[in-house]
Amino acid sequence: MTSLVSAVPAAASVVALMHFSNRLTFETDCSDVFASQQAGDLDFVLLDVRGPHAYERGHVPGALNIPGRLITADVLAAYPKSTLFVVYCAGPHCNGANKAAVKLAALEYPVKEMIGGVTGWLDEGFELSGGIERSVSAAIGCEC
Template sequence: MSSSVSATPAAASDAAIAHFSAKLGFETDCWDTHHALSTGTADFVLLDVRGPALYAAGHVPGALHLPHGKITARRMAEYPPETLFVVYCAGPHCNGSTKAALALARLGRPVKEMIGGVTGWLDEGFVLSEGMEPGTLHPA
């Protein structure tokens, strides 16, 4: 008797390597983002793509505010073409970061989603910055 987990066999190792390697090209997690920001090794631009009120209420320290619907070629032209963007939204129940990542990819920009968003950030025990007036591309 097998479980519902093992009823479908696991992928072959070469297929699993390809899948999980590709997956890491699309996403990063809160822990790695926090580590890069806190050690001064961030080689990416972190974008909070939620609305102004949510950004003002609390955001990841160091994140710039750019709602996903306002990602345009003109705004992204402020950055060199090779700039890596990491985007996040409220959390797993929100697809704003997916919309932002798609918009950036359509503009030919390197992008990763920070999985978990604000919910994941808080679940890891990290703090949010508060009190920043919302606005497009304002540093935290």
């Protein structure tokens, strides 16, 4: 009897290697961002792409706030084209980070998404900065 998992065969190892290796060029996770911050390895700009009210209620420490809808060449003019941006939004239920990543890539900046966003950050047990509202639901809002 075949399980639902194996009903569709797994990809060949060479294809799986390419797929998962490619994903790592597009994504990072909350744990890697946190570890890089703790080590002082800040060779990227962490960008919270939610609206300003959500950012003020709570954001990942060290993140700048540029709402996705405001990402333009003029806003980013101070950053060299080699600047790696790591974008995040509310969480896996929101595509704001994906939309921001599209804009950054179209402007020819390297970009990765911090998968999980604020939800993932909190799930890892990491603290948020800013704001007086510390409840999870208050901090996660998107506004994008």
